[in-house]
Amino acid sequence: MQLYRAHILVCGGTGCVSSGSKAIQEALTDELVKNNLDKEVKVVETGCHGFCETGPIVIVYPEGTFYCRVSTEDVPEIIAEHLVKGRIVKRLLFKAPVTEEQVPSYKEIAFYRKQQRVALRNCGHINPDNINEYIGRDGYEALSKVLTGMTPQQVIDDMKKSGLRGRGGGGFSTGLKWQFASNSPGPKKYIICNADEGDPGAFMDRSVLEGDPHSVLEGMMIAAYAIGADEGYIYVRAEYPLAIKRLKTAIAQAEELGLLGENIMGSNFSCTLHIKEGAGAFVCGEETALMASIEGSRGMPNPRPPFPAVKGLFGKPSNINNVETYANVPIIYLHGADKFASVGTEKSKGTKVFALTGKLRNTGLAEVPMGISLREIIFDIGGGIINDKKFKAVQIGGPSGGCIPEQHLDTPVDYDSLTALGAMMGSGGLVIMDETSCMVDMARYFLDFTQKESCGKCIPCREGTKRMLEILQKICGGNGVPEDITTLETLGAVIKNTALCGLGTTAPNPVLATLRYFRDEFEAHIYDKKCPAGVCTAMLEYKIVTDNCKGCGACARVCPVGAITGEKKEPHEIDTSKCIKCGSCIEKCKFNAIVKG
Amino acid sequence: MIKSPEDLKRLREEAKALTSIRAGQGVEIIVGMGTCGIAAGAREVMSAILDELSKREMSDVRVSQTGCIGMCEKEVLVDVVRPGETRITYGRVKPQDITRIINSHVTNGQIVEDLVVAKLD
């Protein structure tokens, strides 16, 4: 086997690909050939490293040097300096946000230091298109252990002992789910992977599929063995073309090696897997709708019971878990259920991947042990709020979750404490908001999303979310009336109580949680006709502070509608009837002479 | 085709080499590749090291390079770092010395005393 003295890992996750990592990969390969180093140094395309903010990411091993925001022009320098002369290219290193200190190695960056990577263990470290790299890192060893030394019931018992709970949103015990499916009689059962990740701002499943598809396949095989399934589907959203491509490669490679298909590893266990591309509806992430979609029907949820474990896909007992859940499975059998359960809190075991988005410095993916505080995630890993603004709230759990304000930031993150705060773990999307975010507007945004994605089957969700949205639009438009708050609360409660599926019953959460913690913002909109964050344009008025205005005319020149007039060197004026509140004038003014409010 | 757990194990042992360099463990060999080092033949030494390691299938040894450390007249400089042991710097290394350094020091911990120019804790 050819030995290489150095590996250059280029991130091939969707984030880095869209910022140009493919071209960098090609440039690196060319440059190595030019320098006669192609026999010594290997370029490897990996999955997502999580720190998407700093992409495209290039890591050079054995030193583990972390280069960020690399461009093709930087490539000759990386090769000439780092790989020929052994000198790190300092200007491309990650700079610590506060100290401005350059951090040479991957492991020392604050973003990674507090993380504990289980589901993401291989993401960014292996080439996802090469099954051997997965096998080299103990891949398929858990499956081998399970097939040769454990009965299906022992597999389920270990899963229960591990305390793993569904990572897709509900947080149901994975072991119990497997037990139910196993208890259902019948020769034909299905194993399903829910990869229809659709929450705005969530991309953990995509990263796992792109970066380590085999961990999901192995997890599914173990589950299939445990419940007695011989066929499975991965329902992956069609908007994830790269994930689909890598999954297809992974399935083909696993089949070729006999790790998937008939008589896996020479045992009596057989299982085949299919990929089903999603139909583009958010509700298809709901398990009964997902199964309807696989069957070829419109993706609409059905009432449970019967649960999928009893009557699932094509009417057969089925087990559905999410991508991140399956990615955790092999580790439990590789290192033992007790070891897995030693991380986390009493009722929430292991680690959880969070997608950090919004107004914070380090956006990206972070996997942390359960029980860590939101403050640590946002401020230590996420690097705090951009532009030194003040933190206001974090929306957790996407459109089904709720917001959590400053005073609860020290709450340990686990399923139950988040639910108690009126939010939910959900798939793990964290949207961070600062003082310039309007909470009413945020609630309106999420309601707009759920309303558009409602399948229309049940009345509370279809008609109810529409009316809640209209009320929020009215409040944001400056036309709210005092009764609106009560209507939102009572209607929200009825929807929660009566809607058919998880999408509907959780749809009012963003509004109800916002009303719980930021009622004053609603009241300011309704009674004072003011948007404290200055977001809702209908209630904003732009004014020129005469004392500060030097009459430079910059604002008048940039105004797209000619609303600003004035003599040169004299204070200008804004005609509010013409003003469209675009904010261009504020950006242009050097003298802080324009205010909105 | 994997027909048994043993097949998987065999494949894993082979495949470990693919990624072991990224694990950051094991013995490290560092070659001085400043202008002085390259002029003194560091490239040839580097090739010899890689050839030797390949021949012996020693995938857990990390080979890296460093710049000039100011001892230009002793180039080519090659450092060997065994985990938990003193860092040994060899000087005026020629490609034909590599077999000896790898055989006795890297593999068996026996320092090749006649080539040593420095020992660092």
Added chain:
Amino acid sequence: MANVTLTINGQKVSVPEGITVLEAAQSHGFFVPTFCYEKDLTAPGACRICVVEIKGMRNLPPSCVTTVTPGMEIETESPAVFEARKTILELLVANHPLDCMTCEKSGSCKLQDYAYRYGVTSPTRFEGDKHKFAVDDSNPYVFRDLNKCILCGKCVATCRAVSDRNVIDFAFRGFNTKIATFMDTELKDSSCVYCNRCVAICPVGALSDKNMTGKGRGWELDKKEVTCTFCDAGCKFDVNYRDGKVVGVTANSAASGRPLCLKGRLGTEFMNNPDKTALPLINKDGEFVETSWEEALGIGPIVEKINALKK
């Protein structure tokens, strides 16, 4: 089958195991409203109007898909249930044309009945957008006004219950969800054969039978079950009479099978045609003239022969 004992509205009752809470309540005379539930056809648990309160259960479960268990304590009209139903009805009324006085279904409309029963007043708390779908008056048989549709889905289920039909299904999302034909065409451009099963099952005024339009309110009609003689399938359906005169035919079951077809349903048109004749017409020199059955069927010589043999 064994029985289970449970409590409905404080009353201990015994019902067969395996039935739904809705069936249990109705069999003991407790009122539970339903839109999307249709015995023997579908129970999608979609409309949520049939929700009840069951002790120990999270949320308000829909009674049509919840199976009874021993010791269950059910409240069919608790304050929470009442509020939920009223809210659901308000939501439906808020998005409805409210033209009951001219609506064909007035008097036999579930939405009208329930809105009244639960004290819904208009305007509701939820005034806002209303649907503005164009009505489908494209064919001689079915009048479709989707502005009145509550999306209970029963029409979809009954259409699907006939093999090789499946003319309509849900389409679009959110507030814009509606029942549509393939490619959302008018009915006349679809594969619909106008069997009118969907019309018979529609609980509101979204679908109506054009042949019966204006011929009588629901309460003015008498229904009589007949067996159709038009073909050997022998379907049973209802013939509707007003003041002793047949005004139309409606399917009396929407379950699988073929409870009614276009031919059977249109028999009344023939029956009430003032120009109907007892004898066939034959085209002679470009004009239709009355003739005998023997001539029309071309069996005159045979009849003559038979008659001759009889002698």
